[in-house]
Amino acid sequence: MVHMERLLHLFAAAPAAESITKEPIVPFLILLLVILFVPLLFERFLKVPGLVGLLAAGVVLGPQGLRVLERGAPPMDLLPEIGLVYLMFVAGLEIDMEQFRQTRNRSLTFGSFTFLVPLIMGTVVGLIFFPGKWNTSILIGSLFASHTLLAYPIVSRLGVVKNEAVTVTIGATIFTDIGALLVLAICVAIHQGDFSATRLATLIGSLVIYSVVVLFGFDRAGKEFFKRSGDDQGNQFLFVLLAVFLAAVGAQLIGVEKIVGAFLAGLAVNDAVGEGPVKEKVLFVGSVLFIPIFFVSLGLLIDIPAFIASINSITLTLAIVTGLIVSKFLAAYFAKLIYRYKWNEMLTMWSLSVPQVGATLAATLVGYEAGLLTKEVLNSVIVLLLVTATLGPLVTSRVAPTLIDASQELEPEPVSPYWSTGETATHPFGVLVPVYNPKTEQYLIEMAALLARQAQGRILPLAIAKATAHMDAPQLEAAFKRGDTLLENATNLSRELGVEAEPLLRIDDAIAQGISRAAKEQHASLIVMGWGQRTGLRARLFGNVIDSVLWAAHCPVAVSRLLKSPKEFRQILVPVENITPQAVSVLRFVSLLAAANGAHIVLLHICDRNTTPGRVAWIRSQLSLLVDKLALPDHPEIRIKPHPNVTQAILEVAKDCDLVVIRSTRRRTSAGGLTIADTTTQLIGAIACSLIMLGEPQPASFSASSEQQAVRG
Incomplete structure (x- = not known):
């Protein structure tokens, strides 16, 4: 009887397992696994962009492979659409609006060249392969x-963003x-039929009105909302999402593709x-999440036999790739x-x-789904993506360093300590230490x-309840009791070290805001914090x-992972990539620390092995x-170490050092949406000695938006 019950249980479980595989949550689980592991494997082991891995995963899991994912079926009926909208958003x-405003006219000129020349070249290529099909x-x-x-x-890493040629190109985007x-938008509208000159004029007029409403209306509404919402980052985040999808829906209402909106x-919300x-x-x-899912869904469209056939008949692919590269070169040459x-x-x-x-991928997908572009064109654009995404950064990495010329050389003038500039110049040096x-x-x-x-200053131990x-x-x-205990320990320790301590105990709604506000109120010159590892999805979404504090503080923040007493530091390594104001600030900080305990400073610059002796x-x-300029004792x-891998070179030199000081740089995502790993992140996880990451206050150019976001002190 017992065996019969077990058998019936197994038969009952089989349909249940079959029904689970049809649930939308199963494809979503597979998508999460793909996003988590596939880009990592492609970047680390195959040394190709993670974007390629996502496309490959779409091919393997799609109709041409395992048939696990299917376009139009949940959740692939909604999430890729959100990813497409998010990609264009x-x-x-x-786009850096501040840089655009600085070179608006020249950006318009170059933007016209790099738009019209490739447009004409691409149209010629299209007419050659699709005679008579002007649309x-x-x-x-x-x-x-x-x-x-x-x-x-x-x-940005090379410090040449302010070069006019770079800012003009950014503005031209x-x-x-x-x-x-x-x-x-116009081509798709014409393709849908029933199109006349009147409808074209109506569409253009609607586009102009719609663009003005979005660009100016959303901008003003965003600034007002951010100003009134204060520290509420959750509502600010939701406002941004609302603006994105409201603009997308508005674009569809006037007969334009949602990616335009x-x-x-x-x-529109850039400044806010x-x-x-x-x-x-x-x-x-x-x-x-959303943009990687879009790239996986794009892989579902790739027809492997057609893709191989389009490569075998390489004429169209070669024409598209060559035409793009040549036309962009001509535009830059003009x-x-x-402008000499x-x-x-x-x-x-x-x-x-x-x-x-x-924009190219998004427009290609829209054109393909509208029936304007063939599968051969889609496959050729994917090849174009892979070629240009490799060629562009490669050439930039070789040419951009030459933009650092004699005009950026430093003049040998006395250097004042970094804490004696700005507001803190009228107040004694103070180090705020949250305990x-x-x-x-x-x-x-x-x-x-x-x-x-x-610096003949003071310590400000801080406890927050x-x-x-x-x-x-x-x-x-x-x-309060715990804070009093910590502050008493800090005061006793600072007294033993012969430095005045002014303990602070305050009540605040949030720890980070309490630290940045106390630093501002006490006119602190520097904040010294212990290391706090970022963990879990919640920390990534809502920060730590x-x-x-790095975003909000008015003064430098030294985030420290100290493995031994700072009094024992004898050799301090400072990697310097380029001589920028930020790099100078790091050296000023290190010079103060080295002078305090007689440590030896090693300035390390990693260059390419092909760098000329000159x-x-x-x-x-x-x-x-x-x-x-620093005039150190x-x-x-x-x-200067030639090495192909910056991270590995720093790690090799760091073996003989007690402390490594690096500059904190924010992570930036590419317009493709995939996070670009930076050297700082790799170093943090690999350096075995003590480490200080020095973060600088936000630039003055962001002050306007800073006032609207109360999270900044």
């Missing part, structure tokens, strides 16, 4: 016209993307969002002739405008004491204390000039 959000040919031309700033992290999307929404934590959350959600740019500036403009990812963990408190206080004693609804709540009393000599001379050692 990110493209608009990532399809013009749409192919519009695919050539846009570009994706895939190599922006390279020029607005014109090329808007122009390409408008051409797409999404891109305009990105431009600024460079704050809300923008980071918005980009994070897109880059880890700009060079008009140097060759290296022209090549940088060309390499920045070559990659085709965001929370007794295990790390001692080393943090020791380092703060070294710095304060060297989170506010409760009732001031007599037991939780608040317990927090360190992230929020370039190496120039870099050494600039670093020497910087060292002379112990002259730092300058090392």
